[in-house]
Amino acid sequence: MGWAYGTAIVTDQGDQDRANGPLVHALREKSATVAIVGMGYVGVPLTCAFVEAGIKTIGLDTDKSRVADLQAGRPYIGHLDDTVFQRLAASAGFEATTRPQALGDADVVVICVPTPLDEDHVPDLSPIARAAADVAEHGRPRQLVVLESTTYPGTTRDVLIPALTSEFFIAYSPERIDPGGTADFVSTPKLVAGLDDQSVELAVALYESVFADVRLVKDIETAEAAKLLENTFRAVNIALVNELKVAFTSLGIDIWDVIDAAASKPFGFMSFYPGPGVGGHCIPIDPEYLAWKTRSSTSPLAITEAAIRINEDMPGYVLLRLTDVLDSRNRLLEDSTILIVGVSYKPGVGDIRSSPALVLIDELASGGAGVAYHDPLVAALDTGSGQLHSIPWEPATLARFDAAIICTDHDTIDYSLLAAGGLPIVDTRNAMARRGFMNSDNITKA
Ligand SMILES: NC(=O)c1ccc[n+]([C@@H]2O[C@H](COP(=O)([O-])OP(=O)(O)OC[C@H]3O[C@@H](n4cnc5c(N)ncnc54)[C@H](O)[C@@H]3O)[C@@H](O)[C@H]2O)c1
Known part of the structure; x- marks a missing residue:
């Protein structure tokens, strides 16, 4: 042979x-x-x-x-x-x-x-x-x-x-x-x-x-496919909870409470969590590799392709929620200055590749809003509208903003400062509630 x-x-x-x-x-x-x-x-x-x-x-x-x-x-x-x-x-x-x-x-x-x-x-x-x-x-x-x-x-x-x-x-x-x-x-x-x-x-x-x-x-092809299955599985399940987040929110149901309740089932369920989209060098990219390969050789992957789109649409949904919050306070986006909390794609890392926070920053800037960010692991950031630097995490600085969007909930951030400041918060990670800050007047989950 x-x-x-x-x-x-x-x-x-x-x-x-x-x-x-x-x-x-x-x-x-x-x-x-x-x-x-x-x-x-x-x-x-x-x-x-x-x-x-x-x-x-x-x-x-x-x-x-x-x-x-x-x-x-x-x-x-x-x-x-x-x-x-x-x-x-x-x-x-x-x-x-x-x-x-x-x-x-x-x-x-x-x-x-x-x-x-x-x-x-x-x-x-x-x-x-x-x-x-x-x-x-x-x-x-x-x-x-x-x-x-x-x-x-x-x-x-x-x-x-x-x-x-x-x-x-x-x-x-x-x-x-x-x-x-x-x-x-x-x-x-x-x-x-x-x-x-x-x-x-x-x-x-x-x-x-x-x-x-x-x-x-x-064989080699099975090993290559196994890795793509692992990450496509993750992307699809994140898309599912992102889609359900939007649907449940319109029904007045909190997706985070639903996931907590479902997770009590000791078999046949695995928790995935919604967010402002997906980032990093794996979850936004690997399903595209698989979808591209099968598109050109066999049949389109309907679920995978839908998951890619749903996750890509999430920053747009977060922006809609922010606009609602500003509307309710009689503010226009273009007259507002927005703080992004956490710009890396996940907690505990400084990796900003394909981070949904970057999409949000660019969309906010092109919508005429002022935008700044805080991330303990990302000192500086190149955006479509120039370089930004992580702002200091202190009450006087936080008070300059009209609203904050929590994109990534790094554990090293002191969320009590955000809670104490009274700033409207659009929380895509359930970061405030998980830490016991439940003031629903100021916190909007998105
Ligand atoms: N980052 C993750 O969490 C992760 C996890 C599992 C798998 N992967 C996969 O591993 C691979 C690498 O990902 P990464 O996150 O380490 O990428 P990375 O961008 O962090 O590192 C890749 C490095 O390769 C270098 N490089 C590029 N082309 C080169 C070449 N021809 N010769 C020598 N060096 C070259 C780059 O300069 C860079 O330093 C990707 O296929 C990724 O999908 C990544």
Whole structure:
């Protein structure tokens, strides 16, 4: 049996040339060198896990400033402890570089580059294609190459493998990190699939050196699809509670009370919570990857496509609720100054990618309102109308505003100041009620 990829055909004779025994041994002995391509929210924690396990690790990134920060031990990912970067910089087992030639020094290459959408909401695989081209040019035969980026089923086989003209071992292992969340990264089961038995053996040996629970998936496409199922499941359920929030509000029912009540059922129900929309590099993007893939190959995904639209519509709904609040106080949006509380896409992280707060800020500004924000994890923000800086969280500053919208409820914010100020609050996260501030005259859930 043989597998064709790129110009190389792996035959039974080829299998002998591709003996994986030495690398399996090196991985088990932790004497292999791992290169991580893409030192972002995924790449940095993964690098830490390998370095802390005593595995020599090279961090490759095209972003010169990130590499300079890594070399100097300067943090650039808000929710990670500063000492993470200091420990990496001080470690003899870690090297950060922008030089793709360094891939030639590695036994394993793990690709953790972004998988964004282009302006037409089409998957942009150029970071993966570029990483694959770098491996093809600078890597070496009998390297294990693992793709960890989230992408549609078929990417590894159609984009990564054809770029590799030598005999590489190939695997896919979706990343499941939850930045700022409570789940322990290395205890979360790690899915792994390989192109052939040798690749599987290597990938399992690689991940077993740091992950407690490595689960084999039968093929690469299943592993790619599993990751998209996980995040599409989340996007669809968030859309469901967002849709119900709008419907229940018009019926005079509080969705948060409904979810609390339903959550008492010990089986068959899982709580998801509404909000001002979805953000980050996963939930707004991954369902689009899946929808795009199936749109072009099989049938449209009606539920997924509807969920994407519903979540995208949420900032508009929040603006309507704000306008109602201002109306009831005889104020016009264009004469008002609005404070956005929390601009990152979720609590505890400083990641603003695709955050619905950015949409709200732009919409408010284009509607003629003054707008400012407070976020303990985001010091400055580029918006459509220029750069903003997080305002101080103090009574005199809060008193300048006509209303506040709570977009993200960071635990480190002192909500009692907001409650005491008497400012009308549009609360998209139930942040005030959860903390016992129940003044319904000032607080509107949205
Ligand atoms: N952020 C998350 O919570 C999360 C969770 C699970 C999976 N993922 C997936 O992991 C992948 C990476 O996401 P992220 O959040 O870490 O992205 P990120 O933007 O934080 O980091 C990616 C890094 O890759 C670098 N890069 C881009 N192209 C490169 C190339 N060709 N060579 C070298 N470096 C390159 C960028 O400069 C950046 O530093 C995505 O596919 C994402 O969907 C992300």
